[in-house]
Amino acid sequence: MTADSLERLVPCYIKSFDAYIPSKPDPELKQFFGCSTLYRLNNNENPLGPPPAAQEIIKQFAPYRAAVYPSGDSYYLREKLAEKFQLHSDQILVGNGANEVITFVIKAFCEAGDNIVTADKTFAVYEWVAIFSGYEARLVPLKDFYFDEDGMLTQIDARTKILFICNPNNPTGTYWNREKLCHFLDQVDGRQIVVVDEAYCEFVEKEDFPDGISLIDRYPNLIVFRTFSKMYGLAGLRIGYLAGSLDVVNIIRRACVVYSVNTLAQEAALLALDDPEHIARTNRLVKEEKAYLHRELTRLGLSFVMNEGNFVMVKLPISDTFAYRKLMSRGVMVRTMTGFRYPNYIRITIAPHEAMEALIQGLEAIL
Amino acid sequence: MESKTKRVLALETDFSDDVMPVFLSMVEKTALAFGMDEKYAMHLTLAAEEVFSYLSTVSDTHDPVRIECVNGGYYVQVNLLFSPRQLNLQAFNLTADIDPNDETRIHDIGLLIAARLVDHIQFVMNPGRNMCLCLYKEKSYPMGTALGPLQNTNTQIVKIETPSAEDLKMFCQRVLSAYSLDDYPAFIAYPGKFVDMVNSRDYEAALAYDEQKNILGGIVWQQVKGKTANFYGPFLFAEILDCEAKLLEFCLEKVGRSDSPGIMNRLAFAGRFDKYFEILGSTRDYQADGSVHQHTFIYRQLIEDLGTRVLAHPQLMDFLKTEYDRLYLPRNLQASTWMGEKSEEHSVFTADFSRSQVTLRALLGGRDAEDNLANHLRLFAHEGIKNIFFELDLGESWQSELVPALQNNQFIPCLLMPYAGKGDVVLFQHQAGEVR
Structure with a gap:
């Protein structure tokens, strides 16, 4: 194949799209940055890992089972989730991480000329999937770190198919309460699909935080995303799901790749759901370490955005990418926020005290 | 603001003699249609004629060639895509001095003429794939006039x-x-x-x-x-x-x-x-009146640097180590040394002029690099140009061979530009300006 013929095969929207390059594995990073330990504070993972029962089933996984296909539609997990949320199991679709269910939804509803609406400073995958699938992503600026309800509504036109809201928002941790979310859904009035991504919902203990799944009966155009990658500590197994009304999910199922979720992920997720103590334990850690960070960041004179979720955004008086490299040389890995359109901010995952101390010491040394 | 994608007119043909008038007509007419004035359209057409003529002599008549005329808005670009041949790219050196009586190099004069009729000639060589020779010429525009200062400055940004x-x-x-x-x-x-x-x-x-x-x-x-x-x-x-x-x-x-x-x-x-x-560093800008200005280069990464391996000449290692450490850039720095492997005879450098400065870049390395650089420097000295730079791309490992030639010609590494080329780029400044 010549370069010319390859060029002619590629759609314009792929040509202009830039691939996301994930970070290298820890041993490579340690070698490049010359550090012997590495505190990963960049991906909002749960430092406690999966709940104990899930850990146990992972340990016990018999190698011969790797040769057998998993349940193609995560049968038992869907049954369990349906029971938990009082839904029909067909109202749930499980994917290889929540990223995959984002793709399912966009593929199911969008065609050439359509658009999606979301915020400019939020989880990037809604925007990316839309763009590399050939659809327009309309990005509404956040307002004081919050999703802008009016701004999003005014972006809707006849070709708008899906509105994506990250609740609480990654990376700002702000959220729409039940009243605001319902008001938005009332305004949309069933004309578009509204996706509420609740990847971090288990970290929110505020009483007015809405449980999106409980609103599906009232709003059949509402789809809720959840993940096992954050609170449930199964990021390495890649498993997430969506819930929606039966009619909507039946449409999405047509664009859904079956057998994409492995056996171990399904079984670990099934057991993870049965451990409320794991959530409480994690939230205790998050609360304690957020208090520590609040105190220390204030002492350092740094402004920060600390809301819901297991992460904090900090504004630095130097370039975030320079700070990243300096902190990496000290064995602390944070997420730079220039790519989230927050230049000079870093996002820090809440982790055990030792890691938080290493971060503070690192910041003190580099600033 | 109106936005446009670049318009392309393409012709797929071969190097037969009878194609030439069609090709030239295409270049001239499209350049005019794309808004270039007659004089510049003629320059571009003449350059295209020289290049096509040269390629015809080193190609088989039936070798395929794809010709593209691209409207870049403020420039017109002619691309010739063809199979790699043994081109004598040496002729593209600014200093190429070809004897018209030397029949073995008579065709190369055409390339030299082409290089001087357009703003840039660029080669893109994809191993195992086509080679692309791009002729790039900007359109002509009138110079703007300065507006007076803003009247009411008691205001605020909205x-x-x-x-x-x-x-x-x-x-x-x-x-x-x-x-x-x-x-x-x-x-x-x-x-x-x-x-x-x-x-x-x-x-x-x-x-x-x-x-x-x-x-x-x-x-x-x-x-x-x-x-x-x-x-x-x-x-x-x-x-x-x-x-x-x-x-x-x-x-x-x-x-x-x-x-x-x-x-x-x-x-x-x-x-x-x-x-x-x-701050990456600074360069010295030697003015005609003898004064010296400093230009500071600043930089920030937009991504999280993942680290990469850098092969560099031993004579450049100290400079690179200092800069990589200062900038906390994760690089696995390794010395690249010549071990007797065969190298090209002739080097080729491209020269970009901007106001009172010129920047050289290597198109090909070669055993004559030191002499070739010296020839360039003589030409620049003759033209009175004191601000002479060389950009060495560390992403092209063969370029490390040029370091001794640069240093022997009084080029000093002054700053490192991360990922400014295929890899990090070292900017050398020639010490010409220091000579009074």
Whole structure:
């Protein structure tokens, strides 16, 4: 194949799209940055890992089972989730991480000329999937770190198919309460699909935080995303799901790749759901370490955005990418926020005290 | 602002003699149709004729060639895509001195003529794939005139947005009045050209406005796919709180989610942007009147640096180690040494002129590199050019062989530009200016 013929095969929207390059594995990073330990504070993972029962089933996984296909539609997990949320199991679709269910939804509803609406400073995958699938992503600026309800509504036109809201928002941790979310859904009035991504919902203990799944009966155009990658500590197994009304999910199922979720992920997720103590334990850690960070960041004179979720955004008086490299040389890995359109901010995952101390010491040394 | 994708007119043919008039007609007519004036269209056509004629002599008649005329808005580019042949690229050296009586090199004169008729000639060689020879010529534009200073400066910033064509022209004219020649890129002096550059999407700009829609300042940036982006400014026409920071953040938010690994400013106002950028170093700009200005290069990464291996000549190791450590850049630095492997006989350098400076880059390494560089330097000395740079791309490991030739010709490494080429680029400055 010549370069010319390859060029002619590629759609314009792929040509202009830039691939996301994930970070290298820890041993490579340690070698490049010359550090012997590495505190990963960049991906909002749960430092406690999966709940104990899930850990146990992972340990016990018999190698011969790797040769057998998993349940193609995560049968038992869907049954369990349906029971938990009082839904029909067909109202749930499980994917290889929540990223995959984002793709399912966009593929199911969008065609050439359509658009999606979301915020400019939020989880990037809604925007990316839309763009590399050939659809327009309309990005509404956040307002004081919050999703802008009016701004999003005014972006809707006849070709708008899906509105994506990250609740609480990654990376700002702000959220729409039940009243605001319902008001938005009332305004949309069933004309578009509204996706509420609740990847971090288990970290929110505020009483007015809405449980999106409980609103599906009232709003059949509402789809809720959840993940096992954050609170449930199964990021390495890649498993997430969506819930929606039966009619909507039946449409999405047509664009859904079956057998994409492995056996171990399904079984670990099934057991993870049965451990409320794991959530409480994690939230205790998050609360304690957020208090520590609040105190220390204030002492350092740094402004920060600390809301819901297991992460904090900090504004630095130097370039975030320079700070990243300096902190990496000290064995602390944070997420730079220039790519989230927050230049000079870093996002820090809440982790055990030792890691938080290493971060503070690192910041003190580099600033 | 109107936005356009680049229009391309293409012809797929071979190197038969009877194709030549069709090809030349295509180049001339499309250049005119794309808005180039007759004189420049003729230059481009003559260059294309020389190149096609040369390629015909080194190709089989039935070898396929694809010819593209591209309307870049402010320039027209002619691309010839063909199978790699044993081209004598040496003729593209600015200093190529070919004896017309030497029948073995008679065809190479044509390439030299072509190189001098256009603004740039670029070769793209993809191993195992086609070779592309690009002739690039910019259109001609009238020079802008400076506008007087902003009248009412007792104002505050209201909005930053991407401007209309009229506002872009006004912005250029304000820059011309408020800043000295050294502080802005040459294209700002041609407002119409700048509008076309933005329209072509090669450049972007954002302006700050007050309530009366007065232009308070602006910033300009340029992204090249996969490479470090460049920005210019912010240019400010009034003392407005936060105007500079807001313009910078607007630009950074725009380029932040792109494939540019970083963004750089080669004409920075030193010390003003410490909050956002790292200082790479500075170059000395020797003026005709004997004075010396310093240009500070500032930079920031837009991505999290993942680290990479760098092969470099032993004579460059100390400089690189110091710079990589200073900038905390994760690099696995390894010495590359010549161990008797066969190398090309002739080197080829391209020369980019901008105002009073010239930047050389290597197209091919060769055993004659030191002499070739010396020839270039003699030519520049004859022309009175004192600001001479060489960009060495560490992403092209063969370029490390050039380091002794550079150092023996009094080129000194002055700064490192991360990911500015295929890999990090070392900027060498020649010490010509120091000689009085």
